[in-house]
Amino acid sequence: xxxxxxxxxxxxxxxxxxxxxSEIARRLGVNRSTIGRWKxxxxxPPLSKIPVIAExxxxxxxxxxxxxxxxxxxxxxxxFIRKYKFLDEKGKHTVNTVLDMEFNRxxxxxxxxxxxxxxxxxxxxxxxxxxxxxxx
Numbered sequence: 459x460x461x462x463x464x465x466x467x468x469x470x471x472x473x474x475x476x477x478x479x480s481e482i483a484r485r486l487g488v489n490r491s492t493i494g495r496w497k498x499x500x501x502x503p504p505l506s507k508i509p510v511i512a513e514x515x516x517x518x519x520x521x522x523x524x525x526x527x528x529x530x531x532x533x534x535x536x537x538f539i540r541k542y543k544f545l546d547e548k549g550k551h552t553v554n555t556v557l558d559m560e561f562n563r564x565x566x567x568x569x570x571x572x573x574x575x576x577x578x579x580x581x582x583x584x585x586x587x588x589x590x591x592x593x594x
Contacts, residue, residue: 463522463523463524464496464499464502464503464522464523465496465497465498465499465502466499467521467522468496468497468511468522469497471515471517472493472497474534475515475537476537479493479494482514485514486507486510486511486514488503488507508522515536516535516536516537516539516540517536551586551590552590555586555587555590555591556590
């Protein structure tokens with residue numbers, strides 16, 4: 459793989475990433491200076507690292523060799539999914555509640571009040587939703 463094939467894509471993904479160079483290096487098991495060399499094109503990673511790098515950034519490995527770059531558009535969504543997987547049950551419940559509310563908001567011209575549909579929810583679910591809203 460030519461350095462320019464990899465390094466421009468890698469540098470772009472690093473810039474968009476919520477992680478620092480040090481955090482990326484830690485997650486990939488390399489030194490921080492290696493990240494700099496990969497970004498500058500001084501060096502390219504071994505081919506065995508490409509799938510690991512692609513997984514970290516949530517892209518298909520082919521984006522590094524001029525393949526379909528449309529996968530890059532989903533990087534943010536993949537980061538959200540990765541973060542979601544680390545949440546405990548309360549965290550997932552909070553995210554699900556907010557996501558449902560936002561989905562309903564954009565699907566309708568106005569925001570329905572959850573209490574108006576209280577018959578669809580158990581008392582415990584309503585209590586949890588109120589707690590979630592209070593924490594926002």
